Amino acid sequence: MEALRCDGLCKQYGKIEALSDVSLQIEPGRIVGLLGPNGSGKTTLIKLANGLLTPTSGAISICGVAPGKDSHRLVSYLPERTAIPTWMSAGQLLDFYGDFYEDFRRSAAEEMLSHLGIPLTQRIKQMSKGTREKAQLIMVMSRAAKLYLLDEPIGGVDPATRDYILSTIIGNYNPEAAVVISTHLIADVEKVLDDVVFLDRGRVVLRSSVDEIREEKGMSVDALFREVFKC
Amino acid sequence: MKWEFSNDAPIYTQLVGQIKMGIVSGSFPTGERLPSVRDLATEAGVNPNTMQRALTELERDGLVYSQRTAGRFVTEDQAMINQVKKDLARGHIQAFMQAMTLLGYTREEIIALLEQQGQEQKKGEDEHGSTAL
Numbered sequence: 001m002e003a004l005r006c007d008g009l010c011k012q013y014g015k016i017e018a019l020s021d022v023s024l025q026i027e028p029g030r031i032v033g034l035l036g037p038n039g040s041g042k043t044t045l046i047k048l049a050n051g052l053l054t055p056t057s058g059a060i061s062i063c064g065v066a067p068g069k070d071s072h073r074l075v076s077y078l079p080e081r082t083a084i085p086t087w088m089s090a091g092q093l094l095d096f097y098g099d100f101y102e103d104f105r106r107s108a109a110e111e112m113l114s115h116l117g118i119p120l121t122q123r124i125k126q127m128s129k130g131t132r133e134k135a136q137l138i139m140v141m142s143r144a145a146k147l148y149l150l151d152e153p154i155g156g157v158d159p160a161t162r163d164y165i166l167s168t169i170i171g172n173y174n175p176e177a178a179v180v181i182s183t184h185l186i187a188d189v190e191k192v193l194d195d196v197v198f199l200d201r202g203r204v205v206l207r208s209s210v211d212e213i214r215e216e217k218g219m220s221v222d223a224l225f226r227e228v229f230k231c
Numbered sequence: 232m233k234w235e236f237s238n239d240a241p242i243y244t245q246l247v248g249q250i251k252m253g254i255v256s257g258s259f260p261t262g263e264r265l266p267s268v269r270d271l272a273t274e275a276g277v278n279p280n281t282m283q284r285a286l287t288e289l290e291r292d293g294l295v296y297s298q299r300t301a302g303r304f305v306t307e308d309q310a311m312i313n314q315v316k317k318d319l320a321r322g323h324i325q326a327f328m329q330a331m332t333l334l335g336y337t338r339e340e341i342i343a344l345l346e347q348q349g350q351e352q353k354k355g356e357d358e359h360g361s362t363a364l
Contacts (some may be wrong), residue, residue, distance in 0.1 A: 031280075032280055136296075166276065170273050170277075170279060191236060191277045192276065192277060193278060210281075214239070214242065219238065220239070
């Protein structure tokens, strides 16, 4: 069964159409890049998959389950903005995730935090932006979920931190799960993706594998993106 | 081992080329076990499925083989590795000849230049060797 499935999905904010007629299937075991310029509907799609928004029309499901109480146990979500309580220490964050998610692999998270030299006593608000992003990603990737939805996981961090975040994603995702990464930093993520979905003004304009694009067009996904979305 | 990728070719074919390089140069020694797909993918910073595809291709060529539970190994067939080395060398030579032809050199001139360069390099190394003593 598809890890994520959308059928004729539409979302309107008043008169503005954020997503129109999106049909999409994402199979388990794939790492998929959700790519598009600002305002193309990436975050809207991810929020719909999390049940944070409701569709105007059409349907969306995670492993056959509609977004809601039952889908939360299947989905591990990294929001665009830091959503963890900043007064907590790293240790308290581990307790928090352990309490909420039965699939949380605490020992894996502890190991990654200690590898980065983040002490369990350090408070989130004392962390730099990069460290905070890493800590949050560690929590998200330490769950044994069926679908990981990562909204801009590498935005606003330095290139070394980007590499760390991407290798954490490759090293930790469960091969029976699917990973969706939304970003516009394509050159950085290209090598870790199986497939890409190009979104433009709420519509899917391209769906292909990374190596198909490179083989057929003789250019990188980054170069193709620049061509398709040339301003 | 250092992994580098260009933008104009599929990633899996570049992985195949680089693993071949690693086998020929001894980074992945003859008959030895290869790291797991996930470890190789993490090291190269690529998608595990893409790494898997590259290894499957190498397996089809016979350069690596799987042992059901023990993992993947580099072939023990030294003749096959020598052949891959020759193929890689041929590729480099072809690219070199093409670039030199574009610069306007004839075959004979290219060979003469190579010999001259080789002798200069040898002399340089000899001198360097004596000063080091």
